Amino acid sequence: MATLVAPNQISAAEDAQALRQAFKGWGADDKAIIAILGHRNVYQRQEIRKAYEELFQEDLIKRLESEISGDFERAMFRWMLEPADRDAVLANVAIRNGNKDYHAVAEIACVLSAEELLAVRRAYHNRYKRSLEEDVAAHTTGLHRQLLVGLVTSFRYEGDEINAKLAQTEANILHEAVQEKKGIYEEVIRILTTRSKTQLVATFNRYKDEHGISISKKLLDETSDDFQKTMHTAIRCINDHKKYYEKVLRNAIKKFGTDEDGLSRVIVTRAEKDLREIQELYYKRNSVHLEDAISKEISGDYKKFILTVLGKQD
Numbered sequence: 001m002a003t004l005v006a007p008n009q010i011s012a013a014e015d016a017q018a019l020r021q022a023f024k025g026w027g028a029d030d031k032a033i034i035a036i037l038g039h040r041n042v043y044q045r046q047e048i049r050k051a052y053e054e055l056f057q058e059d060l061i062k063r064l065e066s067e068i069s070g071d072f073e074r075a076m077f078r079w080m081l082e083p084a085d086r087d088a089v090l091a092n093v094a095i096r097n098g099n100k101d102y103h104a105v106a107e108i109a110c111v112l113s114a115e116e117l118l119a120v121r122r123a124y125h126n127r128y129k130r131s132l133e134e135d136v137a138a139h140t141t142g143l144h145r146q147l148l149v150g151l152v153t154s155f156r157y158e159g160d161e162i163n164a165k166l167a168q169t170e171a172n173i174l175h176e177a178v179q180e181k182k183g184i185y186e187e188v189i190r191i192l193t194t195r196s197k198t199q200l201v202a203t204f205n206r207y208k209d210e211h212g213i214s215i216s217k218k219l220l221d222e223t224s225d226d227f228q229k230t231m232h233t234a235i236r237c238i239n240d241h242k243k244y245y246e247k248v249l250r251n252a253i254k255k256f257g258t259d260e261d262g263l264s265r266v267i268v269t270r271a272e273k274d275l276r277e278i279q280e281l282y283y284k285r286n287s288v289h290l291e292d293a294i295s296k297e298i299s300g301d302y303k304k305f306i307l308t309v310l311g312k313q314d
Helices: 012-022 030-037 042-056 060-067 070-080 083-096 103-111 114-128 132-138 142-152 164-178 185-194 197-211 226-254 260-270 275-286 290-297 300-309
Strands: none
Touching: 012 030, 012 042, 030 042, 030 070, 030 300, 042 060, 042 070, 060 070, 070 083, 070 260, 070 300, 083 103, 083 114, 083 132, 083 260, 103 114, 103 142, 103 226, 114 132, 132 142, 142 185, 142 226, 164 185, 164 197, 185 197, 185 226, 197 226, 226 260, 226 275, 226 290, 260 275, 260 300, 275 290, 290 300
16 A cells, blocks of 8 residues: 555646646745645656646756755655656665675566566666666676576566476575575576566475575675675565565664665655555564654655655654
């Protein structure tokens, strides 16, 4: 379930005019910006952007970028983009990040449906004049490159059929590679990048039944390389993306100096999908409400915006 609280009907022209008014004078009226855009769904936001350009011959997103700043501006920029375009931007930021942190790329590739991932790849073409897989390949090497390129180019079957015998066979292959370190990683890449999510979950369940431990447990240690980290992210996202996102939020909040990028990424991308369930998982895991944990760590207009998208602020 979504957390976003949006009216059923709006006047895009009236919202565009109200935003124009909020931009007048010395410094933007951030409260008015949040009150409007923080309460509009993705379709309504695109209508407002279109109306604003028609009325004022100016791109609303570019105007917002010039009027607000910092974490608030970055979160609002991503909020205003269409989902496929937003994911294209998130992937590009992750690829070009000097820290070589490709979690966001693996998330996008493994959480989205086949059609949604295809839309992201098209949006990436349009925005960057290159393919997503081209940029992934240019910034990675070896097994890591094989895995990430395979994930972003996958077009998984989305039916409910399960082959129990195949699940058993491939659970054994994964165990040999993951726990016994037998180095048959090409087979792991083949399994993770080609099987349907339903089949993979059956394989992961078979793995747990056979070996008494989740496949993602003990997969990482202090010696883990980029390939193993991305494999871990892929498995967690395919197996249960809501639990994965809860941990991203937990780590973002617990980090010394809050990880605003991680926090914004989850809140903005899941607010209109399943953020309420992720909130509930956060409370069960941490015995504190997500909005209360966030309130202690961030401040200002960024805080007001995030809490509004969470459905917790007027």
